[in-house]
Amino acid sequence: MADSDTVEAKGGEVGRDFIRDIVQADVDAGRVSGVVTRFPPEPNGFLHLGHAKSICLNFGVANEFAGRCHLRFDDTNPVKEEQLFIDAIQRDVKWLGFDWGDNLHHASDYFEQLYEWAEHLIRTGHAYVDDTAADQMRAQRGTLTEPGQNSPNRYRAVDENLGRFRDMRAGKLPNGACVLRAKIDMASGNMNLRDPVLYRILHATHPRTGNAWCIYPTYDFAHGQSDAIEGITHSVCTLEFEDHKPLYDWLIEHLPVPSRPRQYEFARLNVTYTVLSKRILTTLVRDGHVSGWDDPRMPTLAGIRRRGVPAAALREFVSRVGVARANSMVDVAMLDSAIRDTLNPSAPRRMAVLRPLKLIIENYPEGASETLAAIDHPDDPEQGTRPITFGRELYVEQDDFMENPPKKFYRLSPGNEVRLRYGYYVTCQSIEKDNDGNVTALRCTYDPQTRGGNAPPDGRKVKATLHWLAAADAVPAEIRLYSHLFNRPDPGADGDVMADLASDSLDVLTGCFVEPALAGSPVGEAVQFERTGYFCADPDGTADRPVFNRTVGLRDSYAKARV
């Protein structure tokens, strides 16, 4: 894992938001003796950018108020959950820089207690077993504008309910035979209060409890009670659970739970050109549109990490986005900006040529070469320098040459002089072409008085400085360029998300060269390829053939002006 720094180690100021204001007010008023939050993922997929917002919020608040944040797996639906996801989630939360300490919990840890509380509800007349078939139950629930109807089983005797519920637990009934329902109000305007299901029969193997259970609590019955058991003071979730709060509170009030947690909701994160829906991300992986959950184009923490984004950049992004209750769509440019701002101060500079064009220096002695010094970081002299080789045959970027340049093209063109960074001034004298008219090489001359890239005695200036590599020791590499997975800012707005999948989100360049210093780059460690972008080695690479991922490009005002 490339990024092991923790939030504590980073320090930094945190913005204010309505959640923090509520917590602060509760602390000030003495309503809570300590702040306890929780991040409660269901282990049915990988964590993504949206989860990062929740993680930073929950762990962040706990840290700021010297409280604690639990990692709790909301594992109440065994048919969707897997150990693979449980492991990945823990890895990703740690990578993001947060530590739950001893507070790793699972809703499944509370199955026995939850079961007892379900019986409590039955005994107090607040819950009943309903044998109504699922489709009929749906019909009886009414619609958004019409009230529902009471189930014929609603007034079964307590003893009968208890016996039936125990039969459910004992495995005497098949899936779907019946459910346990809370007895609330079938006419409520809030659908969640129309006798919600608390338990269903699921003959399935659970990743943690195995076959110990064949009935499982629903989210509504498990979540608030788990919060109460753990002493959560502020149960923060996303807006779509707002309608569940009355049920959350109802259950807490009708059960002998040990504490009184409160639920608060914030708007989930949306980012342009990406999708943060577990259902769709799962489809992308399952149908092979990406190489896996950690494909660098994926908005998953695993994918983002593999692309080379440091955890600190994600935290910075989340902090810039803020926390509010208004649905919004954040410009992905904000993420790119946070990544650049995080990487720029420290990423070592290197040279790499993505699309090589041979450059031959006619007046440089054949067979000769020399070693020059390249600065590792222009703003951080502490990083020092590294030796680079200069010779008669070099590679420069195809984009840095134009035979017939437009007005503001400062780079190489016939007759034009440029600086080769840390090398020499060179002037293009002529070009070589193949039979198809493609430029195959540039023939140049160099000025020996500009060694190191310094201006010559006559004070001549050049308008461009190019990156380059000596053909003699350039290391062949594969470089993968990624762009948005979707080709519109609001994928799926027209209905079919898959129809908006971009066909060109992955660009694999195979004839690339990188400087020798890059040969053994540790996987995931950020470097800046000068004038190109931030990159990191991908695990797919080998010692003699490294593979690099572009994390994010550099700002390019020339490219922008060009279009």
Place this chain on the structure above:
RNA sequence: UGGGGUGUCGCCAAGCGGUAAGGCAACGGAUUUUGAUUCCGUCAUACGGAGGUUCGAUCCCUCCCACCCCAGCCA
């Protein structure tokens, strides 16, 4: 005449009755051996709309409009 939310600059987002923070983007300009970085500067007489209360309203009230969520034995 179902319930619950939200509407402040192109995109996020502060603001909590006293005269519109900040970030991203954009656009100028300076410095620059990365057309990068950095640095300066520009960018809401205006807070969904209409009324009202007030000396004064983005902040309070009323009505209206738009958008989001809810009818899983998913979370």
